[in-house]
Amino acid sequence: MLDYASLAAVAAVVREGSFERAAEHLGVTPSAVSQRVRGLEERLGVILVVRGQPCTATGQGQALCAHHDRVQLLEADLSPVLSQATTTARPPLRIAVNADSLATWFAQAAAAFSTANGHLLELTLEDEGRTADRLRSGEVLAVVTSDPTPVPGCKTVALGALRYAACASPAFVAEHFADGIHEASLARAPFMRFDPHDRLQARWALEACGTTLSGPSHRLPSTHAFLDFALAGAGWGMHPVSLAAPHLASGALVELAPCRRIDVSLYWTVTRLHASALRSLTDAVRRVAAATLVPARNGQALG
Incomplete structure (x- = not known):
């Protein structure tokens, strides 16, 4: 089972191009983003993000980012039947x-x-x-x-x-x-x-x-x-x-x-x-x- 908080961190780093901007997007610290990305990489045994200026995804990282986007879209369709507390932002x-x-x-x-x-x-x-x-x-x-x-x-x-x-x-x-x-x-x-x-x-x-x-x-x-x-x-x-x-x-x-x-x-x-x-x-x-x-x-x- 994937850790979707960590997967969201990977997707944010790839989309925003840096850990700092990903942290701003997610409303957490850059250290928290780094820990989530590193933790997911260690659990899966693969590198997901190539650190650089900008940061980019590896092949495995790109596949997981695509999966993250699809899950977000499907969850957004549940918003009308869920309470306000559990609705998902539209990606x-x-x-x-x-x-x-x-x-x-x-x-x-x-x-x-x-x-x-x-x-x-x-x-x-x-x-x-x-x-x-x-x-x-x-x-x-x-x-x-x-x-x-x-x-x-x-x-x-x-x-x-x-x-x-x-x-x-x-x-x-x-x-x-x-x-x-x-x-x-x-x-x-x-x-x-x-x-x-x-x-x-x-x-x-x-x-x-x-x-x-x-x-x-x-x-x-x-x-x-x-x-x-x-x-x-x-x-x-x-x-x-x-x-x-x-x-x-x-x-x-x-x-x-x-x-x-x-x-x-x-x-x-x-x-x-x-x-x-x-x-x-x-x-x-x-x-x-x-x-x-x-x-x-x-x-x-x-x-």
Whole structure:
């Protein structure tokens, strides 16, 4: 039988990043937190927390933190039938989402859920092709992902697609693409990418021009920085159409090839935990996605 006070201490250290901040969160002393963590490690015979700046969880520690989060969610559902003295505080839901979804539609779903249910959210930003890895590791309870591959113990639902356009400022296009969009001009023109895993610009170059993308690139881990750099004439990149539309209408941005937009299919993958908070969050995500994304071919559960 696990000692849940000690398990809560481990989870707080991992979430807050230090024993001192964990102590503040739990309302105890740092010494008490240290004793609880060390005591649980000794009883289990494994290291759960890697001491550092910040503190991180080992594989075993991550698994126990995930278990702690799930137990908290299930206990929160008991609050209506328990006395005030034994009710459990509602834990934050840990979700991984890509930056473009957060900037365009996910915030609306998250706000609607949090306002209606009183739960807080703890969001991790990750490339849409890699968010599912966060779920497999137990770091989060649900993800927005472009990967429809089933995750054991989870349900995947098609949400729709986020549509992108290749955009740049008129001055940038005049300077770098005066003779058209082709392999040589793409090799010279600076472009933007979110991180080393961002292949969206390369996908567009291949589909629109049949060429690989080898030009110089800015690395900008921010959806709004992408837009700001494009407006400033620093490079071209793929932008969610919903964000770029006002600037395209005003002429501040132009599309490199207006008929060559790209759709990125998105999915909601959530652990199969019978917790009302996860069901409510899933409902909010599906409702907002249906109203804002390009309709998916189907919306049924995939796994």
